[in-house]
Structures are given as structure tokens and as C-alpha cells.
Amino acid sequence: MVAIPTQKQRVTIRTVAEDAGVSVAAVSKVLRDAYGVSDALRGRVQASIAKLGYRPHAAARGMRGQTYTLGLLMPDLHNPFFADILEGVNTALQRSQYQPLLGVSDSAAGTELALIDAMADRQMDGIILIGSRLPINELERVASRIPIVVIAHHPIGEPDFDTVNNDDRLGATLVVQHLVAAGFKHVAYLSQELGAHNSDTMVTTQREIGYRAAMHEAGLSRNIQVVHAGQTSREAQNAARQMLEARHPPDAIFCWTDFIALEVLSVARDMGLDVPGDLAIVGYDNTWYCDLAQNALTSIDQSGQVLGLQAARLLIERIKGRTQAEHYVVTPRLVARRSTQPGS
Amino acid sequence: MVAIPTQKQRVTIRTVAEDAGVSVAAVSKVLRDAYGVSDALRGRVQASIAKLGYRPHAAARGMRGQTYTLGLLMPDLHNPFFADILEGVNTALQRSQYQPLLGVSDSAAGTELALIDAMADRQMDGIILIGSRLPINELERVASRIPIVVIAHHPIGEPDFDTVNNDDRLGATLVVQHLVAAGFKHVAYLSQELGAHNSDTMVTTQREIGYRAAMHEAGLSRNIQVVHAGQTSREAQNAARQMLEARHPPDAIFCWTDFIALEVLSVARDMGLDVPGDLAIVGYDNTWYCDLAQNALTSIDQSGQVLGLQAARLLIERIKGRTQAEHYVVTPRLVARRSTQPGS
DNA sequence: AAGCGCGCGTAGAACGGTTTACGTAGAACG
DNA sequence: CGTTCTACGTAAACCGTTCTACGCGCGCTT
Structure with missing residues (x-):
């Protein structure tokens, strides 16, 4: 059997150690900048690493470190x-x-x-x-x-x-206060659909708490309306349509996220409603498309x-x-x- | 030194092998459904895996396989x-x-x-x-x-x-044909900004080729206009504004992606232009927001x-x-x- | 009956790092 | 000058897989 010509080997930590004339562990220390290496040694090792184009093997690292x-x-x-x-x-x-x-x-x-x-x-x-x-x-x-x-x-x-x-209760409070100041009275909250493990830890629940408190504070307890809808376009639009075709539709809808607010805006437009004349809409997150002229969506920025x-x-x-x-x-x-x- | 009580060990392939009464390699074979295991053995191993809740260690796998x-x-x-x-x-x-x-x-x-x-x-x-x-x-x-x-x-x-x-040339051709059929004559193409390594491999270049060919085909060679703009809102909007404020503005803008088309739509609205009366807009990708009433954006679906x-x-x-x-x-x-x- | 191939399974060497346990030299100290 | 630290390096074990090389027994061929 003829010896197979040594094909280009992977550059490992061992190669580096050899090249720099130090031990494998020393190189490892440099890589993790751990305690116990002199500046001189660190320099030599780093030079070798650069020279050889060495890259640590993540899987191998994962085994121990x-x-x-x-x-x-x-x-x-x-x-x-x-x-x-x-x-x-x-x-x-x-x-x-x-x-x-x-x-x-x-x-x-x-x-x-x-x-x-x-x-x-x-x-x-x-x-x-x-x-x-x-x-x-x-x-x-x-x-x-x-x-x-x-x-x-x-x-x-x-x-x-x-x-x-972010302080979701405060965010919701700001929304209600803003809308009330602008003269809107029937502010509804369009929230996320309820999951299996619903709880106060959820941001939508926190926003709901803030919304309810602020509505109460503004003397509008009787107008509190909370609707839960799924994430898909269809679900969001159906929910919006149902709200707006009701006997006493809201004059403002606070949506738990911009994404949903845009769907509501679309429904409003389809129904021939004037925004904000007939309906005010507010989103949450202040994402980039809020600023587009066709949306011009008021939103909460949580950065x-x-x-x-x-x-x-x-x-x-x-x-x-x-x-x-x-x-x-x-x-x-x-x-x-x-x-x-x-x-x- | 007192012996430390054995804390809960990780379930490894060895644990599974022991539990199933087979060799480590046999378990490995089952995991990778490799050649050379009987159904009986496979069953025993899988039962053990389920029982112990074993999960293969990806880092270790990465070492060899x-x-x-x-x-x-x-x-x-x-x-x-x-x-x-x-x-x-x-x-x-x-x-x-x-x-x-x-x-x-x-x-x-x-x-x-x-x-x-x-x-x-x-x-x-x-x-x-x-x-x-x-x-x-x-x-x-x-x-x-x-x-x-x-x-x-x-x-x-x-x-x-x-x-x-997708066939980007065809996509662009469809756009031009659609616009021309609707009576638009001065169709401009708003493309991506040019990078360091610009070439025919880029989708935007392919679309440009298709656009030019289709314009030529329609006898509108003289109206060909290609503009390159960056990805940010500001860059896109500036480009659109410049195009629309020119002496002979286009009556239709074909944008290389929906994202940009929405910015153009925003600018048009800001300028008081009627879409599509004064300006038609087309995007690419047919992303979800094309369908919103406030956008109602014609687009190319490349699935x-x-x-x-x-x-x-x-x-x-x-x-x-x-x-x-x-x-x-x-x-x-x-x-x-x-x-x-x-x-x- | 020897030989052979096949199906199933095993033992043990990699893989490339990190970490532990341990030298060793030189400085500081009494 | 011997002892003790301290700072720096080293050798080797170890991590959990995959994969190679091989063993074994069985049935089929010759």
C-alpha cells in the first residue's frame, strides 16, 4: 500500500501551539483570555493564530467549555x-x-x-x-x-x-389618556387571543390592566371593551369588522401591536370609515411602517x-x-x- | 475528604446502551438510522431512549459526524x-x-x-x-x-x-406589460443601490434587464428610467421624491421590493398625488401588507x-x-x- | 466439510478543544 | 542559603459522539 499524500490538515489548536512553540493549554488560555499567560506569550500565540488563520472548533469547545x-x-x-x-x-x-x-x-x-x-x-x-x-x-x-x-x-x-x-401598564395608560384628551370616549382594546396558559405575566394582559384602570380613571368604565383575536390577517380583520359593525361601535381602537392596527386600518378603509374622524386607531411598538403616510399610525414606542x-x-x-x-x-x-x- | 454525593448525571449514549443492554455503537446506529440493526434491537433502544429522555449532545456529534x-x-x-x-x-x-x-x-x-x-x-x-x-x-x-x-x-x-x-426577468416583464396595458407610458424602475460587487447574478439586475427589454418591446425605449436607492426609509423616500419632482416625472414606478414601494406610496400621498391616477406603483414579493386597503399594492408573487x-x-x-x-x-x-x- | 459472504453486533480509536493537577524557575524573605 | 511563594507552563485526562475494523455465527455454495 502506497502512503497517501498528507492532504491539507485542519488548523487545530495543536498546530498553533507547535507554530508558536508553546503548549496547547497555553493557546487555549490565550483564546479564552484566562489567567496565567505573559504578554510575550500572548503575543506569540496571537501572531501564530493570525498567520495560520486558525479558527476554534465550536463543537469541540462545546464538549467542555x-x-x-x-x-x-x-x-x-x-x-x-x-x-x-x-x-x-x-x-x-x-x-x-x-x-x-x-x-x-x-x-x-x-x-x-x-x-x-x-x-x-x-x-x-x-x-x-x-x-x-x-x-x-x-x-x-x-x-x-x-x-x-x-x-x-x-x-x-x-x-x-x-x-x-417596557412598562406595559403605563403604555396603555398613555394611549387612553391621549385618546380621551382628543375627545374619544368609546375606546376599545383589541388584544391577543387567549392561549392555554394565560396569565398576568403576558404583556397583553398588562396592557389590558393599564387600559382598564385608565378608562376607569377617565370615568369611562361603562365603555370598556376588550376583544381577543388571533394573529392572522383573517382573524384580526374579522374581529375588527365585528367590532365596527356592532350596534354601538367604538370610536377608537387600541391594538396590542402595530401589525394588528394596520389590519384594523385596512378594514376601516374598506368600510368607508374616516380615520380618525369616525375611528381613531392606536398601535404598539412604533415599528417602521407607522410613519408611512398611508398609515400615519399613532403608536407606543417601547424601544x-x-x-x-x-x-x-x-x-x-x-x-x-x-x-x-x-x-x-x-x-x-x-x-x-x-x-x-x-x-x- | 468526604465523597460528594453523585449528582444527577447527564443521560448519555452510554446510559442508554447500558439500559438497553447493547453496545454504544449500536445505539448510535439506531440514532442515525444507519445500516445493520435488527428491528428487535432498534425497538429495545428506542424504548430506552424514550424512558430515559435521552437527547443527543450536538457538540459531541459535531466532533465526528x-x-x-x-x-x-x-x-x-x-x-x-x-x-x-x-x-x-x-x-x-x-x-x-x-x-x-x-x-x-x-x-x-x-x-x-x-x-x-x-x-x-x-x-x-x-x-x-x-x-x-x-x-x-x-x-x-x-x-x-x-x-x-x-x-x-x-x-x-x-x-x-x-x-x-424566481424568473426575475419574466417578473419585470409582467410588470411592464401590465402597466402598459393599463395605459401607463413613463414607467420607471426603482432598484437597489449598487454595491461593490455588482453583477448580473443579482436579482435586481435581472429585473432591470427584463424591464428594459419589455419597455423596448412596448416601443417605450425613450422612457426607460432606472434609479438606484439604498434600503433605509430616508434613502428610498429621497429617491422617490427626486423622481416625482423632476420636470418629466414617471407615471408609474416599479419598485424592486414591496418594502420600497410602500415608501414610494407614502411619498406620493405626502405630495398629494393620486394613486394610481397620477402615479401607478408596483412592488415585488407580494408580501402580506400589499393586501391592506391603505396600500392595495400591485406586486409580483414569487412564492x-x-x-x-x-x-x-x-x-x-x-x-x-x-x-x-x-x-x-x-x-x-x-x-x-x-x-x-x-x-x- | 471447507470456504465464503452476509447480517448483526462490538471494542476502541478518533475528533479538537478545556480543565485539572502538577512541575519549575525565579523572586522574596527570614 | 534554604524555604516558601508566586507566576507561568506543561502533560494528560476528559467531554459524548461517530466511525473503522473486526468478530462471530449462520446458511449457502462448491
């Missing part, structure tokens, strides 16, 4: 609000070794769990969950396995994981970028060892546009 | 067209072992390369690149390292990787779901060993709405 991968779990990709959050996360990870990878759960608790498992199986160092559909005990269970930060899930009863939120940035920061702290839970809250801000302002 | 992870590289998250593609990919992977994970490059070639590296480092089995900004030689280089399928990048000169596209589905199928074939490149093409379809139809 970290993978420097963070999971980002989103409910869906149609709502551009999540893009804002990602932007914030990217900003936070800019100069770090961490790489974010996304999973999309399609707003289904089952898929969400499967994705969490998949991410844990891949030894990700931590996960950011956005708008999770999981009940709190499931989240606790996950948190005991792998560091997580949960965005848009209110910490009720001192959970064992970090959370990042997705900040949420993402803080979530990433908290997650890395967790990974580095923090065990005490932290909860970050952003103050929302109302951005008024034509959909609630007759004059402009 | 596959990770059953596919990378999905998207340019950005604001354009909901990519959500459609993901839907298709998910459909294709439904009953497979493969798990898709997303990376977002922010439409920057540098970030894109970094993400590809990151995915390769993590031993992903293959990558689907959507709307890549990389020049063809870079793609070839990547393809030699890891199986890839490229969506929205036309195969020119027999590249060594698979591609999935993101099909693109995603086929890409995933091709990628898995590649991973399983195919070496001959394949190129899948979808026939686009025009969906007419009010933005080009005065009557409706």
Missing part, C-alpha cells in the same frame, strides 16, 4: 418589532466573542419548547426568549438548565430568571433596541456567573400621528 | 418576504431531524462572511444563503467548504453550488414558501452527497391591485 453562541428565540418574523430587538442585541455583542443565532417558534408553545431543547442540545451559552408563550413553571425549568433572559414577560412572584420589559441591548447585557452577566435575578424596565413613550389627530 | 443543524442567512429582518421563505424551509424540515437556525447579516458583505464563518465553525451541515451580497468567487470558496444553496442569486456561468430563484421549500430540499440532497449543481426556478405571477387599477 462554552460555545460562545447565544440563542435568540422569536415568536415570528412578520412583526418588524423583533428586528429592532435584534438590532439592540447586535449592538451589545458588537465587540464580544458571542454570536447570536435565531430560532423562530411561530408563536406555538410546542415549537418554542422544541427550539429551546435544540438550542440547549447545541450547548448554547444562553438564550434570550422574546414574547414567550410558555407558562412560568416551564420557564423556571428551562432557566435551571441554561441561562435565560426573557423579553416581554413580566416578572410576577420573583422568578429565577432575568426579564426585560426594541434598548430592550435587546439590555437583554444581551444581562444574559452575558448571567453566563459570567451572576445568580441573582435582575429585571429591567423601559419607560414607553407615545408617538402621536394622524390616526388619532384630526388636525394634522 | 453531523450536527443536524442548517444555517439560514438573511439580509435583514424588516422585509417580511424572508418570513415567507422561512415558512417554506420549516415545511420542508417538518419531519426531518434537521433544525434551522438563522443569522442576520444586515445586508453587509462583511457581516455575511463573519456569519458564514460562525456557522461553519459550529459545524452546521449546510447553509441557505438568501439574497447574498457576496461576489461569485467568494460563494464558490464557501461552497467548497460547506454545502450551500443560494436563494435569489442567479447562476451565471455554471457555479458549483445550487441556486433557487417565498416555494423558494424556501425547494432550497431546503436541495440542501439536504447536497448534504446526503449530491455533487452536481442544481438550479430551481419559480415562475412569478402578477397580482393586480388598486395601485395600478383606477377602476377597482
Whole structure:
């Protein structure tokens, strides 16, 4: 048997060590900038790494140490609000070794769990969950396995994981106050459809609480109307149509997210209603299309970028060892546009 | 030193083997449904797996074999067209072992390369690149390292990787024909900004070719106008405004993607133009918001779901060993709405 | 009956990092 | 000058899979 010519080998940590004339462990220390390497050694090693174009093998790292991968779990990709959050996360990870990878759960608790498992199986160092559909005990269970930060899930009863939120009650209050000041009296709230594990931890529930309180405060308790609808175009439009064709239709609809507000706007237009003359519409998240002239949608800005940035920061702290839970809250801000302002 | 009580150990392939009373390799074979296991043995092993709740350790798998992870590289998250593609990919992977994970490059070639590296480092089995900004030689280089399928990048000169596209020339032709039939004569094309590596492989260039040919065909060569603009709201709006404030403004604008068409629509509305009376607008991708009454945007449907589905199928074939490149093409379809139809 | 191929299963060597346990040299100290 | 630290490096074990090479027994051919 003739010897097979040595084909181009992978550059491993061993190759680097040899080239730099040091031990394998020394190179590893440099990579993880761990304690116990002199500047001289660090320099030699880094030179070799650059020269050889060495890249650490993530799977091998995952066997013992970290993978420097963070999971980002989103409910869906149609709502551009999540893009804002990602932007914030990217900003936070800019100069770090961490790489974010996304999973999309399609707003289904089952898929969400499967994705969490998949991410844990891949030894990700931590996960950011956005708008999770999981009940709190499931989240606790996950948190005991792998560091997580949960965005848009209110910490009720001192959970064992970090959370990042905007003040949803305040957001809803701002909406009601804004509408009432503009003369609208029958303000309805169009919320998300109820899931299996409905609870006060959900942002839509928090918004509902704020909405109810503010309506009460304004002396409009009798006009409180809450409708729950699914995420699809059809469901949202049907709900809107039903509300607007009722005997006493609302003169303003507060939608739990912009996405839905645009569907309501579409229905209103189809029905020949004037916005905001016959109907005012408000969204939530202040996503990019709110600003388009054909929408001109008043919305609540909860700054997705900040949420993402803080979530990433908290997650890395967790990974580095923090065990005490932290909860970050952003103050929302109302951005008024034509959909609630007759004059402009 | 007192012995530390044995804490709950991870369930490994060894645990399963022991429980089922077989060898480790036998379990591995069952997991990968490889050749050489009897039904009896397979049953025993699967029972143990279920009983113990065993989950294979992806990092360990990555050391030797596959990770059953596919990378999905998207340019950005604001354009909901990519959500459609993901839907298709998910459909294709439904009953497979493969798990898709997303990376977002922010439409920057540098970030894109970094993400590809990151995915390769993590031993992903293959990558689907959507709307890549990389020049063809870079793609070839990547393809030699890891199986890839490229969506929205036309195969020119027999590249060594698979591609999935719609017929962009035809799409543009359909647009021009539709507009001309409706009586519009000065049809402009609002395309993507030119990058460093501009070429015929780009979908926007293909659309431009189709547009020019169709205009020529219609005897409107003298009215050909092509404008390139960036992705941000401001850039798109500025470009639109400039076009519309010119001495001889177009009476129809064909935008390379819906996203941009909505910005143009916004500008038109701001300028008090009637759509489609003064200006017809057409987009591309037929994303969900085209159907909203306030937009009612005529668009080209290239079926993101099909693109995603086929890409995933091709990628898995590649991973399983195919070496001959394949190129899948979808026939686009025009969906007419009010933005080009005065009557409706 | 020896030989052969086939179907099923096994033992053990990789894979490429991280981490532990342990040298070793030089400085500081009494 | 011997001892004790401290700072830096090293060798080797280890992580959980996959994969290669091989063993065994059975039935079929010659």
C-alpha cells in the first residue's frame, strides 16, 4: 500500500501551539483570555493564530467549555418589532466573542419548547426568549438548565430568571389618556387571543390592566371593551369588522401591536370609515411602517433596541456567573400621528 | 475528604446502551438510522431512549459526524418576504431531524462572511444563503467548504453550488406589460443601490434587464428610467421624491421590493398625488401588507414558501452527497391591485 | 466439510478543544 | 542559603459522539 499524500490538515489548536512553540493549554488560555499567560506569550500565540488563520472548533469547545453562541428565540418574523430587538442585541455583542443565532417558534408553545431543547442540545451559552408563550413553571425549568433572559414577560412572584420589559401598564395608560384628551370616549382594546396558559405575566394582559384602570380613571368604565383575536390577517380583520359593525361601535381602537392596527386600518378603509374622524386607531411598538403616510399610525414606542441591548447585557452577566435575578424596565413613550389627530 | 454525593448525571449514549443492554455503537446506529440493526434491537433502544429522555449532545456529534443543524442567512429582518421563505424551509424540515437556525447579516458583505464563518465553525451541515451580497468567487470558496444553496442569486456561468430563484426577468416583464396595458407610458424602475460587487447574478439586475427589454418591446425605449436607492426609509423616500419632482416625472414606478414601494406610496400621498391616477406603483414579493386597503399594492408573487421549500430540499440532497449543481426556478405571477387599477 | 459472504453486533480509536493537577524557575524573605 | 511563594507552563485526562475494523455465527455454495 502506497502512503497517501498528507492532504491539507485542519488548523487545530495543536498546530498553533507547535507554530508558536508553546503548549496547547497555553493557546487555549490565550483564546479564552484566562489567567496565567505573559504578554510575550500572548503575543506569540496571537501572531501564530493570525498567520495560520486558525479558527476554534465550536463543537469541540462545546464538549467542555462554552460555545460562545447565544440563542435568540422569536415568536415570528412578520412583526418588524423583533428586528429592532435584534438590532439592540447586535449592538451589545458588537465587540464580544458571542454570536447570536435565531430560532423562530411561530408563536406555538410546542415549537418554542422544541427550539429551546435544540438550542440547549447545541450547548448554547444562553438564550434570550422574546414574547414567550410558555407558562412560568416551564420557564423556571428551562432557566435551571441554561441561562435565560426573557423579553416581554413580566416578572410576577420573583422568578429565577432575568426579564426585560417596557412598562406595559403605563403604555396603555398613555394611549387612553391621549385618546380621551382628543375627545374619544368609546375606546376599545383589541388584544391577543387567549392561549392555554394565560396569565398576568403576558404583556397583553398588562396592557389590558393599564387600559382598564385608565378608562376607569377617565370615568369611562361603562365603555370598556376588550376583544381577543388571533394573529392572522383573517382573524384580526374579522374581529375588527365585528367590532365596527356592532350596534354601538367604538370610536377608537387600541391594538396590542402595530401589525394588528394596520389590519384594523385596512378594514376601516374598506368600510368607508374616516380615520380618525369616525375611528381613531392606536398601535404598539412604533415599528417602521407607522410613519408611512398611508398609515400615519399613532403608536407606543417601547424601544426594541434598548430592550435587546439590555437583554444581551444581562444574559452575558448571567453566563459570567451572576445568580441573582435582575429585571429591567423601559419607560414607553407615545408617538402621536394622524390616526388619532384630526388636525394634522 | 468526604465523597460528594453523585449528582444527577447527564443521560448519555452510554446510559442508554447500558439500559438497553447493547453496545454504544449500536445505539448510535439506531440514532442515525444507519445500516445493520435488527428491528428487535432498534425497538429495545428506542424504548430506552424514550424512558430515559435521552437527547443527543450536538457538540459531541459535531466532533465526528453531523450536527443536524442548517444555517439560514438573511439580509435583514424588516422585509417580511424572508418570513415567507422561512415558512417554506420549516415545511420542508417538518419531519426531518434537521433544525434551522438563522443569522442576520444586515445586508453587509462583511457581516455575511463573519456569519458564514460562525456557522461553519459550529459545524452546521449546510447553509441557505438568501439574497447574498457576496461576489461569485467568494460563494464558490464557501461552497467548497460547506454545502450551500443560494436563494435569489442567479447562476451565471455554471457555479458549483445550487441556486433557487424566481424568473426575475419574466417578473419585470409582467410588470411592464401590465402597466402598459393599463395605459401607463413613463414607467420607471426603482432598484437597489449598487454595491461593490455588482453583477448580473443579482436579482435586481435581472429585473432591470427584463424591464428594459419589455419597455423596448412596448416601443417605450425613450422612457426607460432606472434609479438606484439604498434600503433605509430616508434613502428610498429621497429617491422617490427626486423622481416625482423632476420636470418629466414617471407615471408609474416599479419598485424592486414591496418594502420600497410602500415608501414610494407614502411619498406620493405626502405630495398629494393620486394613486394610481397620477402615479401607478408596483412592488415585488407580494408580501402580506400589499393586501391592506391603505396600500392595495400591485406586486409580483414569487412564492417565498416555494423558494424556501425547494432550497431546503436541495440542501439536504447536497448534504446526503449530491455533487452536481442544481438550479430551481419559480415562475412569478402578477397580482393586480388598486395601485395600478383606477377602476377597482 | 471447507470456504465464503452476509447480517448483526462490538471494542476502541478518533475528533479538537478545556480543565485539572502538577512541575519549575525565579523572586522574596527570614 | 534554604524555604516558601508566586507566576507561568506543561502533560494528560476528559467531554459524548461517530466511525473503522473486526468478530462471530449462520446458511449457502462448491
